Amino acid sequence: MSSTNPLVSVIMGSTSDWETLRHAAEMLEKFGVPHERRVVSAHRTPVLMAEFASEAAGRGVQVIIAGAGGAAHLPGMVAAHTSLPVLGVPVESKVLRGVDSLLSIVQMPAGVPVGTLAIGEAGAKNAGLLAVSILALKDEKLRDALDRFRAHQTSSVLAAQLP
Numbered sequence: 818m819s820s821t822n823p824l825v826s827v828i829m830g831s832t833s834d835w836e837t838l839r840h841a842a843e844m845l846e847k848f849g850v851p852h853e854r855r856v857v858s859a860h861r862t863p864v865l866m867a868e869f870a871s872e873a874a875g876r877g878v879q880v881i882i883a884g885a886g887g888a889a890h891l892p893g894m895v896a897a898h899t900s901l902p903v904l905g906v907p908v909e910s911k912v913l914r915g916v917d918s919l920l921s922i923v924q925m926p927a928g929v930p931v932g933t934l935a936i937g938e939a940g941a942k943n944a945g946l947l948a949v950s951i952l953a954l955k956d957e958k959l960r961d962a963l964d965r966f967r968a969h970q971t972s973s974v975l976a977a978q979l980p
């Protein structure tokens with residue numbers, strides 16, 4: 818991880834979300850994308866959240882990955898304060914198994930989009946991959962790395978076929 822000039826900001830509502838969001842950070846690491854990780858909460862640190870979202874583009878951040886659980890308003894509220902692409906990761910909650918998180922994030926009013934991923938680890942990994950895809954639009958090396966990632970994934974699946 819690089820804390821200087823991060824291109825992607827991975828934020829989460831609580832340190833308890835790290836077990837899920839670390840999968841997004843690990844994907845970014847795999848592709849060598851400079852990123853930061855922060856705990857920011859729309860509910861518990863509303864002023865910090867508004868400042869963070871308003872200032873992110875000015876710091877050179879190009880994509881925000883925001884994960885939260887339960888009443889997961891963080892991705893939507895961050896999206897309300899920035900026109901950067903915001904990728905929302907629903908964290909699996911104890912009581913409703915993340916369906917609450919998913920519905921809180923996905924059902925945005927038209928005009929303020931959040932690109933919502935699947936619940937939990939798979940969603941976090943795919944958020945990392947989507948962030949890489951977005952950056953790869955203007956980065957040929959990243960595009961090649963993504964192509965290699967896909968090719969490797971394909972050959973692993975083929976190699977794992979049953980006889």
Ligand SMILES: Nc1c(C(=O)O)ncn1[C@@H]1O[C@H](COP(=O)(O)O)[C@@H](O)[C@H]1O
Binds near residue numbers: 829857861885886908
């Ligand atoms: N959904 C939100 C927000 C928010 O959306 O602003 N802030 C914290 N939380 C969520 O509360 C859950 C429990 O947090 P604790 O484990 O700290 O009690 C976490 O999944 C977090 O994302």
